[in-house]
Amino acid sequence: MWSDMVAIQDLVCRERYWRDRGEWDAMRSAFTDDARLRVTWFEGSIDDYVESSRTRDWDPSASSTHRLSPSVVTVHGDRALAETPALVELRIEAAGMWVDAVISVRLLSRVVRTRQGWKLASMDAIYEKDVIRPVFPADRLAISAEDTAAYRRSYQFLAYGGNGRLPDDVPGDDRPELVAALYAAARAWLRPDERRAASGPAHG
Template identity: 35%
Template sequence: MGENTMEDVMDKVNIRELIEFERYCRDYMHWDEMRTCYHDDAYVVVSWMKGGVDAFIEGSRKRPAPAKHKIFDTLVWKNGARAVVECITAIQIRCEVDGDTVDLSTHTRLHYRVEKRDGLWKIVTMDAVYEKDTMKSAFTDGTFHASREELARFRPTYANMMLRQVKYGGVPNGEMAGEDRPESVRKLYEESSRWLGV
């Protein structure tokens, strides 16, 4: 950071555009364009799945409620033909839960590894670091209320997201990196630093 050559600057601009375009494609269901953002061997780990990029895109296509990713910052650490990227994001979902319309907001750091192959930057991995979330009725006179007992069954950094997934018949991954488990975040960063070669 802070000692960029002109090549670094151009690469970082291209990497940032790649990451933000990938999220745009996800939000607005441009599945073919989303696929072009990933290398063929890319691997994704999020709260509702882990697997190859094609399984991720197909799973995203079938998700029961649309998600929108509101991006605040995109940071890039680059070393040669590899880079680690964090996208500071709020995931927003409006959906039906227990007969009410609710808004779910999950604050996360989307964590990518990207690599330049044959002159093109594309995504190799995507993980997430969960920070906090909330879920409440969209209406002041709404009926939905998540009890402390319900939420206590799940990780505090993404308990509402996990509760919603269970109510939709899903089996959420309770082992994601999260601020409630600092060692999990440290492990992810150490692995990415080794991969980056720094």
């Protein structure tokens, strides 16, 4: 059990490490073939995610960087859940200037044991809050509460910098019903045997 938890934490850490450095083949190797991902800017298969990440104006000097805290891992047989607090650092243009944005998220991943070891079967970002500050100290970032009032509180500045071109139904702490549904589905997936037992015997 302990070795499984260590292996899963290492997998989660390496996947984001490879993502940040553009090591796409290595990042792809962390996932199952049918893995699904969801973040603000993407929802779909792992292969589409890799391709979108590779071609999405990727620039090592301006891409996102992930600062991970230790994962909380729950193992049940050949399945596991890993929840990882993270800070996502971005350099974007907002209000006519370059700003550094920091988004606080939790990465919830389903993990499965395969012949090649543990692999990620999904990854969902749960958004908590974000902050921005000017890159150049002399700049003054004049953004009022009214400017971001139309955007989700959990990623308001990210949405503002993207001119509102972000979905409104991504799980975030400001939408607890979406977060609860995501957790419930993950727990049911982790222990399918308990779900079958709770449903009772089949009747023919």
